Amino acid sequence: MARQTCALGVRAALLVLLAAVACAPAAPAPAAPAQSAAVASGPVDRDAARAEGKVVGYGTLIDSQWKTLNELYERQYGIPVENWRGINTKIQSRIETEKSAGQNLVDFVGVTSYTMDELGKEGYLQKLPPDLLARVPERARDPNGYWVLWIQLPLTIFYNTRLVSEAEAPKTLEDLLDPRWRGKIAMPDPALNDIVTAWFYQLRQQWGDERAQRFFTGLAAQNPTLFESALTVSTNVNQGQFALGLGYLVHVLSVGGPGGDMAYVKLDPTPASNTVFALASNPPHPQAARALADVFLSPEFFQSAADLGYPTSMPGTHSALAGVDELNLQQLPDLTGDKQDEMIAYLKGIFHK
Amino acid sequence: MSAVGGRRAPAPGESPAGLASVAGRVLPRRAARAWRAPPRSPAAWLAALVLGLAAFLSLYPTLMVLRGSFSGGRLGTPAALTLQNYVAVYANAETYALLATTLVYAVGVAASSVVVGFVLAWIGVRTNAPLARQMPWLVFVPYALPNTLSAVAWIILANPNTGLLNEAARAASGGAGPLFNVYSLPGMVFVATNHLFALAFTFLAAALHALDPALEEAASTSGASPWRRLWHVSLPQAWPAIFSTLALLFIVGLESFDVPAFVGIPAGIYVFTTQIFVQVSVRSPPDYGRAATYGVLPMVLALLLAWYYQRTIAGGERYATIKGKAYRPRRVDLGPWRWLATALFLAVFAVSAVLPVGTLALVSLAPTLAAARDLDLAHLGLQHYQTILADPVALRAIRNTLVLALLGATTAMGLGFFIAYITTRSRLPARGLIEYVLFLPFALASVVLAVGILWGYVRFPIAVYGTIWILLIGYVTKFLPYGFRATSTSLIQVHRELEEAAHMSGAGLGRIVRSILLPLTLPGLVGGWSILVVLFMREFSMSLMLWSPGSEVVTVLFYDYWTNGRFGPLGALGMLLVLVSLAIVFAVRRASRLDTVAAG
Numbered sequence: 009m010a011r012q013t014c015a016l017g018v019r020a021a022l023l024v025l026l027a028a029v030a031c032a033p034a035a036p037a038p039a040a041p042a043q044s045a046a047v048a049s050g051p052v053d054r055d056a057a058r059a060e061g062k063v064v065g066y067g068t069l070i071d072s073q074w075k076t077l078n079e080l081y082e083r084q085y086g087i088p089v090e091n092w093r094g095i096n097t098k099i100q101s102r103i104e105t106e107k108s109a110g111q112n113l114v115d116f117v118g119v120t121s122y123t124m125d126e127l128g129k130e131g132y133l134q135k136l137p138p139d140l141l142a143r144v145p146e147r148a149r150d151p152n153g154y155w156v157l158w159i160q161l162p163l164t165i166f167y168n169t170r171l172v173s174e175a176e177a178p179k180t181l182e183d184l185l186d187p188r189w190r191g192k193i194a195m196p197d198p199a200l201n202d203i204v205t206a207w208f209y210q211l212r213q214q215w216g217d218e219r220a221q222r223f224f225t226g227l228a229a230q231n232p233t234l235f236e237s238a239l240t241v242s243t244n245v246n247q248g249q250f251a252l253g254l255g256y257l258v259h260v261l262s263v264g265g266p267g268g269d270m271a272y273v274k275l276d277p278t279p280a281s282n283t284v285f286a287l288a289s290n291p292p293h294p295q296a297a298r299a300l301a302d303v304f305l306s307p308e309f310f311q312s313a314a315d316l317g318y319p320t321s322m323p324g325t326h327s328a329l330a331g332v333d334e335l336n337l338q339q340l341p342d343l344t345g346d347k348q349d350e351m352i353a354y355l356k357g358i359f360h361k
Numbered sequence: 362m363s364a365v366g367g368r369r370a371p372a373p374g375e376s377p378a379g380l381a382s383v384a385g386r387v388l389p390r391r392a393a394r395a396w397r398a399p400p401r402s403p404a405a406w407l408a409a410l411v412l413g414l415a416a417f418l419s420l421y422p423t424l425m426v427l428r429g430s431f432s433g434g435r436l437g438t439p440a441a442l443t444l445q446n447y448v449a450v451y452a453n454a455e456t457y458a459l460l461a462t463t464l465v466y467a468v469g470v471a472a473s474s475v476v477v478g479f480v481l482a483w484i485g486v487r488t489n490a491p492l493a494r495q496m497p498w499l500v501f502v503p504y505a506l507p508n509t510l511s512a513v514a515w516i517i518l519a520n521p522n523t524g525l526l527n528e529a530a531r532a533a534s535g536g537a538g539p540l541f542n543v544y545s546l547p548g549m550v551f552v553a554t555n556h557l558f559a560l561a562f563t564f565l566a567a568a569l570h571a572l573d574p575a576l577e578e579a580a581s582t583s584g585a586s587p588w589r590r591l592w593h594v595s596l597p598q599a600w601p602a603i604f605s606t607l608a609l610l611f612i613v614g615l616e617s618f619d620v621p622a623f624v625g626i627p628a629g630i631y632v633f634t635t636q637i638f639v640q641v642s643v644r645s646p647p648d649y650g651r652a653a654t655y656g657v658l659p660m661v662l663a664l665l666l667a668w669y670y671q672r673t674i675a676g677g678e679r680y681a682t683i684k685g686k687a688y689r690p691r692r693v694d695l696g697p698w699r700w701l702a703t704a705l706f707l708a709v710f711a712v713s714a715v716l717p718v719g720t721l722a723l724v725s726l727a728p729t730l731a732a733a734r735d736l737d738l739a740h741l742g743l744q745h746y747q748t749i750l751a752d753p754v755a756l757r758a759i760r761n762t763l764v765l766a767l768l769g770a771t772t773a774m775g776l777g778f779f780i781a782y783i784t785t786r787s788r789l790p791a792r793g794l795i796e797y798v799l800f801l802p803f804a805l806a807s808v809v810l811a812v813g814i815l816w817g818y819v820r821f822p823i824a825v826y827g828t829i830w831i832l833l834i835g836y837v838t839k840f841l842p843y844g845f846r847a848t849s850t851s852l853i854q855v856h857r858e859l860e861e862a863a864h865m866s867g868a869g870l871g872r873i874v875r876s877i878l879l880p881l882t883l884p885g886l887v888g889g890w891s892i893l894v895v896l897f898m899r900e901f902s903m904s905l906m907l908w909s910p911g912s913e914v915v916t917v918l919f920y921d922y923w924t925n926g927r928f929g930p931l932g933a934l935g936m937l938l939v940l941v942s943l944a945i946v947f948a949v950r951r952a953s954r955l956d957t958v959a960a961g
Contacts, residue, residue, distance in 0.1 A: 064910060071925060088753070092910045093925065101647040106909070108436040109819040109826035113909060126646075191521045191539065197626065200643050233520075233544055233627045236643065236924055243926020247730040249523050263926075269731075356455070360629040361462075361546075 052302050056295035057085050063296035064090045066099045067118030068283055070239055070262055076312045081303045087296060095237050096123040097202050103132055103288075112290045115297035116304070118158065120203065121150070121284045122342035128154040134289045136301070143305040148321035155286040156305065159318040162257040162280045162335055163207055165273040166242065171251040177273060181211075184252065185226040193227075194241045195254035197234035199356040203281045204238070204254070206343040209351045210279055213341070228358045239263070246270050256281075261317035261329045274331060277338040404870050408787075411779040412795060418838045419798050422813030423805065426660065429653030429816040436649045436819050446654035460658065462546070463632040466621070467614030469550035470557060475607050477554060478561025479599070481706055483591055485562070486569045487577075489692045490702035497566055498947070499706075503713035504559035505942040507899040508552070509919045510935040512623035514717030515552045517724065517928070519543040523734060525720070544628035553620045555713040557613060561606050568602030569595065574691045587695050612663050616806030618902040623923065633659045634808045634902070641812065641906060649812060656809030663804040718939065725932030733928075745929035746937075755934065758913040761829050762898055762938075765914060769836040770844075770893035774886055776837070777844025778852075782878070785852045786860075796845075803842045807902035810839055814907065829912040835903040840893055847889020851882035895945050898938060 057063075063081070067074075069091070078089040094102070096119045106113050107130070117127065127133050128150070135153040148157035165184065167177050171192075178184050184193060198204045212220040233250065235241050242259035244250050246269060257272045264270035285304050291297040303309060310322035317329030319337070327333050343351065430447065434440025450456050485496030492499075503511075518526050521539035530540040542548055572595065580590045596603075618634040626635055633655055640652035695702055720733075726741040727733035749755045784795055802810050814835050818825050825831040855878060863873045879886075901916040908917045915938055922931035 066910075071927070090754070090910060093921070095643070097643050101642055101644065102909075104646050105436060105815070105819070106827065108438060109824075111824070111827045113827055113911075191542075197629070200626075200639065228629075234629050235627055240924050240926050247926070247928070248734065249520060249730070251522065360631060 052299045053295050054085065054299070057293075057299035058087055058296075060087070060293040060296040062087050062090050063115045063293050063300045064092075064113060065116045065118065065300070066092050066094065066102065066114050067116075068096060068099070068120070069093065069118050070259075072262060072316065073313065077304065077309060080306070080309060080312075081300060084303060085296070085299050089300065093239075095201055095203075096120050097200075099123070100126060103127060104130070107132055112288065112292050114288045115291040115293050116300055117286050117288060118283050118304075120281050121155065121157070122344060123202070124150070124155045124284050124286050125152075125342070126344060127286070128152060132289055133286045134291075136287060140301050140305055144321045145323060150284070150286075155284040157321040158283050158285045158304070158310070159313050159320050160280045160282050160337060161203075161318070162278045162332065162337055163203070163255065163340075164257040164275050164278060165252060165254055166245060166257065166260050166270050167252045167273070168245050168248050168250070168269050169271050170248060170269050174271065177271070178252070179273060181275070182223055182226075184230065184254075185223070189252055190230045192251040193230055193232040193253070194244050194250035195232050195234060196238045196241055197236060198359055199352045200234075200236050201238065202343070202348070203340065205348060205351050205355065206281070206340040207279050208355060209343050209347070210338075210341055212351075224355070224358045232359075234359060242270070257335075258317035258327070258329055258332065266328075274335070277336040279340055280335075280337040281340050408779075408783050411776065412783060415776060415780055415795070415841065416798055418834070418841065419801050422810055422817045422838060423660075423801050424813075425817035426653045426656050426805070426809055426813035429650055429812065430657050432650045432653075432816075434650070436647070436815060438820075446650045450651060450654045451658075456655075456658075459631055459633060459636055462630060463615065463659070466546065466549060466553075466617075466632055467611050469546070470553045470614035470617065471607050471610035473550060473554040474557040474561045474610050475565075475603060477558040477709060478563075478606070479565050479596075479603060481558070481709060482562045482566040482569055483595060484702045484706055486566045487572075487595060487693050488587070488695050488699065488702055490695060490699040490706070492703050492706065493692070496706055497562070499710055499714075500559040500562045501947070502710070502718070502943065503556055505895070506556065506714065506717060506939055507901065507916065507919075507935075507942075508556050508617075508619040509623060509899075509901050509916055509923075510721060510939065511556055511717050512552050512620050513919070513923060513928075513931060513935070514720040515543050515548075515555075516624065517720050517730070517733075518716060519548065525734060528734070543624055546628075546630055548628070549620050549624045549630065552624055553614065553617060555717070557610055558709070558713065560613075561610060564606045564609075565599065565602055568599050572598050577693060578691065581693070587693050587698060590693060608666055608669065612666055612804065615659050615663055616809075616902075618806070618808050618905075622905075622920070634806050637806075637808045637812060638906070641815075649816060652812045653809075653816065656806065656812055659806050660804070660809055663806070664801075667800065667804045718936075721932045721935050721939070723932075724928050725936045727929070730928045745933035748930050749933050749937070752930075754913060755918060755930070757911070758915050758918045759937075761832075761912055762915045765829060765832055765836060766894045766897040769833050769840075769897045770890045772833070773837050773841050773844035773893055774848065774890045775844075776841060777846070777889070778848040778882075778886070780845050781849035781852050782874075785849055786857070799842045799845055802838045803840075805839075807839060807900075808906060811835060811903045811906035814838070814903075827909045827912070831907050832904060832912060832914065835907050836897050836900060839903065840896060843893055843896070844889060847885055847892075848882065851885030852878065855881045891945050891948055895942050898942060898945075 065077075069077070071093070074089070074091045074093065078091075081087070081089050092099075092102075099117065099119050100123050103114060103117070117124065117133070119127075124133070133154045136156065141149050141153065141156060144156045150156065165178055165181065178186070178189070196204045198208050208220070208224065211223070215223070232254075233244075235244070238255035239259070241250075241253040241255040242263045245253035246259075246264045248269070257278070260268070260270040260272045285301070287297050287301055307322060307325075310320045310325050313320050314322075314325035315328050317327050317332060319327050319332055319335075429436075431442045431444070432440045433443040433445055481496065481500070484490050485493050485500075506514075516524075518524050519541035521527060521542045521544065524539070524541060524543070526541055527539045531537065534540075543552065576594050576598065577590050580594045585593070616634065617632075618638065621630070621632045621635045622638065625632060631639075637652045637655045640648045640655060723736075723741075724730060724733045725745050726743070727737065728740050728742065728744065732740055780795065780799070783789060789795075805813070814831065815826075818831055818834065825834060859877050859881075860873050863877055868876070899916060900914070901920070904914045904917050905920055908914065913921075915934060918934060919931055922928070922934070
């Protein structure tokens with residue numbers, strides 16, 4: 009009988025399991041992306057914010073930016089900013105997964121505008137109150153009211169000045185095809201990093217297929233080392249692991265530090281991505297999130313970005329990196345959906361072995 | 362495989378299924394008599410519950426991988442069944458290029474690990490080379506170094522531009538080109554081999570130790586040189602063990618994610634596991650259906666191979682050289698070659714352990730990577746250790762890692778004990794099936810299993826996503842077979858008569874377990890538990906897919922530090938993990954007395 013009981017148990021478990029698997033699709037769908045009420049305009053409720061204990065953000069900000077944000081926020085509210093740094097697509101992917109799980113784990117987001125548009129479309133963001141939108145000029149506001157532009161991220165070639173002199177540094181993108189740079193280039197993987205995918209898409213549009221193809225295949229033949237994140241590229245070039253890098257121009261200062269070992273090549277026009285700020289829908293810490301927005305869009309935090317070399321959307325701030333304010337910035341196209349998939353497949357064919 | 366006479370836990374990476382079949386053969390008939398719990402007694406219900414839970418843990422995510430591969434919808438949401446993922450993945454030539462790369466990598470890793478492992482195991486177990494008895498201990502140093510850290514160390518040592526080894530080679534030769542390039546397929550195989558040869562060593566050392574020395578002695582009497590004896594006598598005898606190790610390491614190579622992620626992605630070289638990771642974690646929106654579909658092929662391959670491996674093990678009797686006749690294995694006298702043999706072992710040890718650990722230690726102490734590269738010893742300090750210990754996220758990751766490792770190992774061993782008790786003390790018809798069911802997730806690549814877990818648990822009635830509990834479920838699901846094997850190999854050595862005597866004296870089941878079984882099986886349980894603690898502390902693939910902010914573990918931080926170029930904190934955190942792991946590994950060696958293998 010005991011044997012029968014055990015066998016029965018196993019069979020019952022298997023039946024329950026099969027039922028669970030079969031029922032999985034019938035599980036209740038996540039609630040329709042609710043338009044949560046916008047956070048309150050006006051002054052922040054400090055006590056309520058503090059009582060929530062912390063605020064959580066996902067963003068492409070670099071360590072020093074997170075650190076400054078945390079310092080400013082903690083100083084005012086006495087609670088920390090917990091952050092997770094990733095590339096745009098990873099952040100979008102994580103938020104999608106969390107929302108699929110019916111979980112709201114993030115309070116605010118800092119990614120590029122077209123990734124934020126995608127998140128907005130899915131209902132993962134809430135509209136910003138008018139007083140926060142008014143912190144930046146109208147041209148820096150999302151027409152749908154979800155986000156505001158924080159900083160621009162110009163893209164270029166940079167190099168380690170201990171390994172490459174200014175005279176021998178490449179002057180154009182196509183100079184990278186010189187055989188002397190073979191094996192010495194680091195760059196974000198154009199099939200993984202959406203910003204570089206969009207950059208190369210833009211080059212293909214501007215140069216035409218033939219010239220772009222020649223450049224991409226020539227660059228791939230230089231055997232570049234491909235990282236997921238542009239930050240990995242700049243830290244590696246800064247530390248001398250590679251002579252040249254493709255990535256964010258301002259990392260020359262924000263990663264290399266003042267008087268550091270990196271310099272950049274001025275491209276004309278200079279392609280640029282951006283980072284915009286938004287609040288998540290149904291944030292787990294609503295009051296702390298409102299308070300965070302207040303700090304994030306404060307003149308002090310804009311100035312801290314400018315001090316690291318970033319062109320910001322706040323009038324009156326100036327990049328601490330020489331020449332950046334004079335760059336002819338050209339915004340990257342919003343590359344999503346099928347066009348993005350097609351470009352990724354094209355670049356994979358060239359850059360992946 | 363290893364001898365089953367010693368009371369021991371399976372070694373890290375040892376196939377629980379392989380041991381299962383051996384255990385099945387040696388299980389005394391009397392011990393397999395009917396389990397005598399009365400019908401509908403609490404014990405019977407408990408047994409049903411435990412077996413049901415184990416079946417659920419193993420089958421649910423596995424089936425969810427299949428279910429997900431037929432879904433066109435978002436993770437965990439209702440969607441009609443579709444073949445679109447299969448068309449997109451398997452009608453695409455790119456997939457077969459990916460398969461070819463994956464197979465080349467897995468074969469390369471398995472073959473090179475077995476070659477290195479066999480030669481060193483032969484030196485350590487069958488020869489009189491100096492330090493031979495210490496070799497089984499020493500090989501655990503490279504094994505204790507997680508692949509993630511080994512990969513980072515080798516990137517610093519052998520990247521084509523400024524790798525320390527390349528710079529040294531350039532300085533010595535005056536040449537301009539790199540001598541080593543870690544960012545290549547051979548580089549990936551090399552880095553993985555540095556770690557996995559230790560596993561091959563462990564399996565093959567046990568097999569070589571068990572070989573009858575009579576044939577070698579006969580060859581020696583006939584004037585064969587030590588190397589000729591190795592080639593013509595030892596090698597053919599050890600072939601079943603070599604083949605099973607090869608098969609097992611091929612599965613490990615197939616499911617490997619850490620080295621392909623750290624070294625392969627920068628080189629533009631993708632294997633199935635990294636492709637699955639990209640589909641889920643980098644692609645936006647994440648495509649879990651396609652990730653599951655990518656996971657199906659390696660899953661089928663691994664299961665086929667595991668089945669074939671089982672059959673090979675089961676048919677291994679014809680190779681048996683351990684007979685009833687008593688014998689004492691004798692070590693081969695290598696003469697003057699013994700010094701060369703030790704030098705070979707030390708060279709491999711230096712490459713696989715000293716160089717990477719030394720590099721990590723240097724990076725953890727130097728203010729910058731450039732300073733480490735310049736060997737700027739004047740500015741070494743503990744600043745990165747201080748950074749780690751002052752960083753709340755790092756401290757939380759350390760705490761999460763310890764909680765998961767301790768709780769996970771205890772849960773897996775506890776569940777494993779119950780299941781092993783039921784399977785060794787009952788005549789349950791589904792007993793053999795249970796072992797196979799438990800083995801299912803073990804044969805899955807961790808990233809594939811993680812996809813199944815996400816599909817299965819993301820909208821589970823109990824909210825586990827976003828907590829450390831989903832990691833615990835993943836760890837226990839994957840490594841429950843270890844817990845089961847560690848306990849069943851100990852349990853089958855405790856004769857049923859002891860329990861019968863206690864039963865006759867009026868002791869209940871709880872008392873029998875507490876007073877007889879637990880004390881007698883404790884060394885095996887402690888050994889298995891310690892190994893699981895180490896495995897959980899270094900788990901990377903599933904953790905990277907299942908973590909959320911707040912549930913970070915140390916290996917996730919490694920990846921985070923790596924992608925953010927924070928080499929110093931990475932080195933510091935890595936050194937802390939290595940030191941703790943080594944301490945536990947050596948405690949394991951003592952507890953489970955694996956070193957007796959080398960004592961011949």
